[in-house]
Amino acid sequence: MSGAISYTWCGPLTDDEMVELVRSHGGNAVSGWWSKINEHSLGWVAARDAGGVLVGFVNVAWDGGAHAFLLDTKTRGSHQHRGIATAVVRLAAAHARASGCEWLHVDFEPGLRDFYFGACGFRPTDAGLIHLPSTR
Numbered sequence: 001m002s003g004a005i006s007y008t009w010c011g012p013l014t015d016d017e018m019v020e021l022v023r024s025h026g027g028n029a030v031s032g033w034w035s036k037i038n039e040h041s042l043g044w045v046a047a048r049d050a051g052g053v054l055v056g057f058v059n060v061a062w063d064g065g066a067h068a069f070l071l072d073t074k075t076r077g078s079h080q081h082r083g084i085a086t087a088v089v090r091l092a093a094a095h096a097r098a099s100g101c102e103w104l105h106v107d108f109e110p111g112l113r114d115f116y117f118g119a120c121g122f123r124p125t126d127a128g129l130i131h132l133p134s135t136r
Contacts, residue, residue: 004049004050005047005048005049005050005055005056005082005084005087006047006048007045007046007047007048007056007087007088007091008045008046008048009043009044009045009091009095010043010044011046013034013038013044013046013054013057014034015031015032015033015034015035017054018033018034018054018057019031019033020054021054021055021057021074021076022074024076024077024078025074025075025076025077025080026077027074037059038059040061041059041060041061041062042060042061042062042068042095042096042099042101043060043092043095043096043099044057044058044059044060044092045057045058045060045088045089045091045092045095046088047075047084047087047088049079053076054076055075055076055078055079055084056074056075056076056079056084056085056087056088057072057073057074057075057088058070058071058072058073058074058085058088058089058092059071059072060092060095060096062096062099062101065100065101066100066101066102066103067101067102067103067105068096068099068101068103068104068105069104069105069106070089070092070104070105070106073085073088073089073106085115085119086115086119086120089116089120090120092104093120104122106120106122107127107129
């Protein structure tokens, strides 16, 4: 396996590739997910190995103005801890900035704190969250 990874902004990406990427590290992939949401994105970053296999991804949603949101940062299980996720987040931030966004938000599980605050440069902030199914 070559170490060469290429990164694209809004490059071609299929639903089948996303399902395979999510399953590569034990995630629960839902067929059709990518086809439903990609049209609502500011953009996305895809990382591919020398053979063209999708090995990393992050989606950038936005409010149409100053705020962008990172969603679904993923790295293929066999390619984790190589800096791919850091690279896709940095490229996503650069494109959000170039699109006129002023703020880039991200939510994450506690185990990813060092990644987002350390490797990616996010800073802690107060935020709120409602689990909507629990409010019935």
